[in-house]
Amino acid sequence: MKILNRDFFVRDTLTVSKELLGKVLVHQTPEYAVAGRIVETEAYLGPEDKAAHSYGGKITPRTEIMYNQGGYSYIFAIYGMYHCFNIVTEKQGTPQATLIRALEPVTNMEFMSEMRFNKAYTNLSSKQIRGLTNGPGKLCIAMGIGKEQNKIDMCERNGKDDIYVYDDGCKGYEIIASPRINIDYAEEYVQMPWRFTIKQNMYVSRK
DNA sequence: CAGAAGATCCCCT
């Protein structure tokens, strides 16, 4: 298994978004480790992209991390109750990122189950199993990811609160490109096919 | 199963 390094993330965002499919996202602390396979991503190509937080080159405390070189976590809160987990891409000064929209649970489903439903994994309905990580807000809850995990360098271990992605060699997935979700405000960028999913994976957030 | 509506808060204008 190899952990994705800086060179992987410091590339064009569409390529990174597509190649992340099938890779495994890990959140590891001294207390626990959780992991899920990435099955859905969305590319945000600021500053041109009207859907991106960095549209127009906007720099605020929230978006600042998007200007860093690739390989950092960008986590923002939304609708008052949820978080979205992104990975910064491209070189320093190009404010782009890819949103991780869905995972397929790989390791520590017990942890995910408690975080999401406060129930043992064996007691989940099939609908709840599918609902563990099939959406950007859901996967953050299941993985124990919140604003404390913002701006983590995913290419260096700190030993306390690590997030990284590894390649376990699984490949050959069929990738589908489609328009991004819930960006109605983005005008001509609404229809850009910058959402990528693994075909027929049950954890993809929606058809 | 689909659609509507409410929850809830930080960031930005």
Next chain:
DNA sequence: GGGGATCTTCTGC
């Protein structure tokens, strides 16, 4: 003061 890269619950078929 407004709104959002969402999710859950509730309604009605």
